[in-house]
Amino acid sequence: MAQKADANCAEIFEMLSRYLDLDLPPQACRMLEEHLAGCSPCVAFVASLRGTVELCRHFKASEMPGPLRDDARRQLLDAYTKALAAKTARARSGGSGF
Amino acid sequence: MDRQHEIELARRLIAGDMQPFEEFVEHFRASIFQYSYLTCRQREDAEDIAQETLLKAFESFDQLREPERIRPWIFRIAKNACLMRRRKSIFAPERELSLDELMPERNGDGAHMQLQIADWSNLPDAPLLRKELGEVLADAVAELPDKYRSVILLRDMQELSTAETAEILEIGEDTVKTRLHRARLALRRKLDEKLRSEGTANAAEDGKN
Ligand SMILES: [Zn+2]
Numbered sequence: 001m002a003q004k005a006d007a008n009c010a011e012i013f014e015m016l017s018r019y020l021d022l023d024l025p026p027q028a029c030r031m032l033e034e035h036l037a038g039c040s041p042c043v044a045f046v047a048s049l050r051g052t053v054e055l056c057r058h059f060k061a062s063e064m065p066g067p068l069r070d071d072a073r074r075q076l077l078d079a080y081t082k083a084l085a086a087k088t089a090r091a092r093s094g095g096s097g098f
Numbered sequence: 099m100d101r102q103h104e105i106e107l108a109r110r111l112i113a114g115d116m117q118p119f120e121e122f123v124e125h126f127r128a129s130i131f132q133y134s135y136l137t138c139r140q141r142e143d144a145e146d147i148a149q150e151t152l153l154k155a156f157e158s159f160d161q162l163r164e165p166e167r168i169r170p171w172i173f174r175i176a177k178n179a180c181l182m183r184r185r186k187s188i189f190a191p192e193r194e195l196s197l198d199e200l201m202p203e204r205n206g207d208g209a210h211m212q213l214q215i216a217d218w219s220n221l222p223d224a225p226l227l228r229k230e231l232g233e234v235l236a237d238a239v240a241e242l243p244d245k246y247r248s249v250i251l252l253r254d255m256q257e258l259s260t261a262e263t264a265e266i267l268e269i270g271e272d273t274v275k276t277r278l279h280r281a282r283l284a285l286r287r288k289l290d291e292k293l294r295s296e297g298t299a300n301a302a303e304d305g306k307n
Contacts, residue, residue, distance in 0.1 A: 014197055017279035023260075044215045045202060051218040052286040055228070055235055056254035062233065065131040065145050068123065072149050076123060079156035084114055087160035 008035045009042055016049055099125050101169065101257075108165035123152060130176045133251055136239050137180050147183065151176040170262040173252060177266055193243050200283035202290075216293030227296065231289055238288035242281055249274055250281040 012032050018024045019032055036043050104125065107118040127148045135144035154175045155162075162171060203214045221228065239247055239255075252263040253274065260278075264271045 010201070013201060014279065017282055018275060021260075023275070041215070044218075048215055048218045048290055049282060049286050051221055052282055052289055053254055055231055055289065056250065056282075056285070057257060059132075059232055059235060059255055061132045061135055061236065062229075063131075063135055063141060063144075065127055065148060068127065073123070075149075076152050076156050077119065079153055080111070080116075080119065080159055083156060083159040088114075090160070 009039065012036075012042065016046060019046070020050055020053060105165045105168060108162070108168035111159070112162060112165055126152060126155075126172055129256065130172070133173070133176055133256060134180050136236060136251060136255070137247065138184070139240050143183060147176065147179045150179045154179070169256070170258055170266055173256060173258065174266045177248065177252075192245070195243065195246060195280040195284055197280065197283075200280060200287065202287075214294070216290050216297055218290075218293065227293075230296075231292060234288055234292045235285060238285050242284060246277050246281040246284065249277040250285065253278050254282070 012019075012035050015024060015028060015032060019029065024032065036046065107122045107125070110118050111122060130148040130151050131144050134147040135141065138144060138147075151172065155172055162168065221231075239250065242250070248267055249263060252258045252266060253260065258266070260271050260274050264274045267274070
């Protein structure tokens with residue numbers, strides 16, 4: 001009995017991210033869940049992996065960028081308005097470009 | 099900010115409505131900064147990359163036809179900007195992470211797997227611990243070999259899809275999945291070590307009282 005559990009633990013180990021991402025084929029998913037129902041170490045392991053993903057999703061860097069400088073903002077706004085103008089010019093000339 | 103709102107801002111900007119400009123810039127500037135800061139761990143570089151990326155994005159804004167693509171589009175530019183100015187591997191040498199080395203430690207004779215795992219169940223109620231774990235996480239991400247780090251940054255931290263990540267990194271979707279799993283396992287291990295050391299510290303304190 002113990003040996004069977006061990007083999008299955010290793011087998012499901014590589015499928016766990018796809019399990020968490022709901023990306024496993026139904027049959028593999030069923031097999032995995034059957035294993036989890038009888039293996040508390042794997043349940044704890046899945047919880048720790050799920051916790052890791054959750055920490056990544058909610059990660060906020062302690063470092064944040066400083067305020068955007070005025071010249072940098074102007075640079076971005078210029079680029080944006082130029083691109084808009086180019087688009088409008090193209091639309092006027094019938095979309096053919098030049 | 100959710101993806102839908104972000105797309106709405108892009109849609110309006112594409113249509114020539116300049117009102118969401120500030121919000122759009124602030125939002126993406128923070129995301130790109132976080133992405134590049136975790137890659138290079140240099141504030142100035144991360145700020146430069148954020149500016150460079152936004153500038154490139156706005157310069158070719160007239161080519162963006164589908165606002166739905168705004169996030170992968172921006173992060174493709176950010177990825178290239180990071181590559182361009184990357185200082186030769188300050189941190190991790192390029193190497194493979196094998197599943198074997200990421201298996202949790204076992205106790206016993208191998209007949210049955212006794213895992214050494216911390217208790218992750220009360221994480222949500224411990225803001226201070228979460229903050230500390232955030233620092234462990236940032237260091238652990240920086241230490242990952244490039245090809246694993248780029249996947250976890252895009253998939254789990256920027257929440258791009260498998261397909262979008264594959265496109266940005268120019269690799270197959272199966273490769274994204276394999277690398278993502280290994281990256282998560284590597285981060286899990288670092289976080290678990292931290293939690294276990296906290297657990298031991300608590301237990302030691304309890305013993306004293
Ligand atoms: Zn198991």
